[in-house]
Amino acid sequence: MNYRQFVLSQSIIFMASSMVFPFYVLLLRNVGDSYSQFGWAYGLFALTSALSYPVIGKWADQSGDRTLLLFYSLAMAFILLLFPLVTNVWQVYVLQIVMGVLGAVQKNTEKAVLARRADKKQVGADMGRYHFWTSIAAAAAIIITGYLVDFLTIATIFYIASLLYAWSGIVIWKKKKAFS
């Protein structure tokens, strides 16, 4: 995995996640009907993330960033296939827990990669460029999806997002000159 692959895959991931999450809220509203259920769904996500960070941190140093990022992308691609089939609040809770763990994997590893690469003099500029590309991807995705939902069902959005996650995985997977 070289840096370009990394940025590309992360941009795709941001696209996929920013497509899903605003509309994920719509799904939650169809399934659950109270703000407390809403609170629980997001609370569980944050809580499992929090609990898994320490473990993941150690893991990252052992098994390598690429493996973890790949794991994240592929796992998300699979998980999203379940979203359209959700009918019950408890299923949302389970998904939120799994995604809490996965989210922690992604965040931690992403930062680890950036930190390992950091060239001491121009960290700021590098970070700026990285966030620029990934945020542009996210913004584009949110706007486009806003139009798409008028034509497609929420389920279709989940399927598209799943494909994007799979793509981001394949981008990292491809053998390229090792990451400098």
Place this chain on the structure above:
Amino acid sequence: MKAGLFICVYAALFAASFYIYNQYYASSTVEDAGHLLPARVKEIEQADGEETLKELVKQANQIGSYLTIAGMQHSQGGQTYYPGAVMIDMKPFNKIIDFQPEKKEITVQSGATWDDIQQHINPYGLAVKVMQSQNIFTIGGSLSVNVHGRDIRHESLIDTVQSFRLLKPDGTVIRVSRTENADLFPYVIGGYGLFGIILDVTLSLTDNELYEKKTKELDYREYSRYFQEEVKENRDFKMHLARISVAPSSFLREMYVTDYTTAKDQQLLKDYETLKKERIVALPKLFLGFSRYSGWGKDIFWDIQKQYMLEDNGAYESRNNVMRSETDFMTYESSTKTEVLQEYFVPVDEFVGYIDDLRLVLQKENDFNLLNITIRYVEKSDQAVLSYAKEDMFALVLLINQGKSKEGVKKSERVIRKMIDVTLKHRGSYYLPYYAFPSKEQLKTAYPRIDEFFRKKQQVDPDDRFTNHFYEEYSK
């Protein structure tokens, strides 16, 4: 190598998810205008012809599946579907089969809407005799609940039906009229889709006329007398509606009435006969919106609505246009709330006492968000077995904003049952196409022939081939 494996597995799971979704989730979760009973049905079948319908009934009999019939699904208590049953969508079954202007008769397939009929007959100077205030409903759905509307001279819909053809649960087709298979006539009309599929219907029509609209304010204590002496007795009065305030400052006291009287100069009709389209509704929608949230909003909405109607005094409108009034401003979307209707019938001479009792009940219910009450008149019509107009009645339509959650339903149910008790106490009854809030006892009091109705259903459809929420809820 590994990547290849991943792609294969992923593709397989993707296809599986997509298949399951489409098979069980996407197309088959249905709900009606009440939004309180989403349900997963077995399949939705399109009624694209008489042969298709016969085949559907035959198949259901062979494999033992259950059928429900859906028109526009503006009923609100699951009368058009049931979990696990096949739902037949009648909307495509909407042709005009025969039209004889000189005999003032039309025969249409039951999925046609009133709008379809109006478009067809308006150029011939004809109009429908009895229908809802709006024209968005199917003929089959309207027959099956036996509707009534603004017209005050033609009783209920059943009184305007000449005959219809019925696809029975055993798969045979019969003609039903007051002389042919006459025993079924008063059951199928107002029969909530439980006796088979109404295929086509022959209705009698009347002349399209030009009306002059007259609106005035009244105190609720004058209303019965006003109606009986000034409206009912005067043959020029053809249609009527009224509203009673739900705004805090005039709650169930102030009213306004709107009458449609035959215009002196019928020559003018040609200037008014073009069928109107839905107008821009942003303003009424906005004010109705305010009234959902506060008593203050309700006061404003009431004043503006009344003012608007009073200013329109003396305006001309064709009969066909009076029978296609706006609905768009009512559309309401919310994830947690919904708007439901109730309709109560009360004898004309009981009105004042009834409103006083209703006020006593509602004044204690601050949480009950009542947005509108429209009043119409239905003449005694006891042909249908499930007839609601046991005598000459005022019909009060209530629009209620409530939560979709279980608690929301419970809260409404408590207040609605109290209101129905008050209604029954005044020799009244309530309308059945709405949500199943009323108790079984209340149903029995309002509809004394309900047992007879369910017995006939058993006789015509011993296997319960046709079912729906209403039937499952109240007959068992």
